[in-house]
Amino acid sequence: MTATVPSLTDVTDKSKAQGVVVFVCRSCRAEADPTAEPRAGATLAQTVSALGKDEGVTVRSVNCLANCKRGLSAAIRTQDGWSYIFGGLAQDDAADLLVGARLLENAPDGLMPWRGRPDSLKRGMVARIPALHHTEETP
Numbered sequence: 618m619t620a621t622v623p624s625l626t627d628v629t630d631k632s633k634a635q636g637v638v639v640f641v642c643r644s645c646r647a648e649a650d651p652t653a654e655p656r657a658g659a660t661l662a663q664t665v666s667a668l669g670k671d672e673g674v675t676v677r678s679v680n681c682l683a684n685c686k687r688g689l690s691a692a693i694r695t696q697d698g699w700s701y702i703f704g705g706l707a708q709d710d711a712a713d714l715l716v717g718a719r720l721l722e723n724a725p726d727g728l729m730p731w732r733g734r735p736d737s738l739k740r741g742m743v744a745r746i747p748a749l750h751h752t753e754e755t756p
């Protein structure tokens with residue numbers, strides 16, 4: 618993380634992180650050493666999970682996010698806001714995912730703000746997905 622990225626405690630109030638879930642692909646392989654065991658994704662998932670327990674953020678590992686060519690991969694979802702898929706993560710980006718979760722949880726418009734977002738979640742953004750109720754249609 619760079620000096621401009623807020624720490625987890627700067628971003629918020631742990632009680633508000635109830636509605637956000639970080640999903641980390643445990644099956645992604647390290648590009649530099651694809652045969653390594655445990656897989657790099659599994660290590661990242663374990664690290665994010667441990668940090669999430671400490672910080673009150675729900676973290677789940679998943680088998681694949683269909684972003685295999687651009688791993689390591691993770692998604693951050695909220696109940697009513699936008700969801701984000703990230704790729705190109707490194708094993709030391711675990712804390713960045715929790716910063717992103719906090720930013721998203723506290724975003725009044727349901728969009729993860731660019732400002733304050735860790736670099737890994739800027740350069741690694743693959744897609745964002747609107748909430749089910751989202752519409753930009755006009756009558």
Ligand code: FES
Nearest residue numbers: 642645682684685
């Ligand atoms: S193996 Fe990680 S996204 Fe498919």
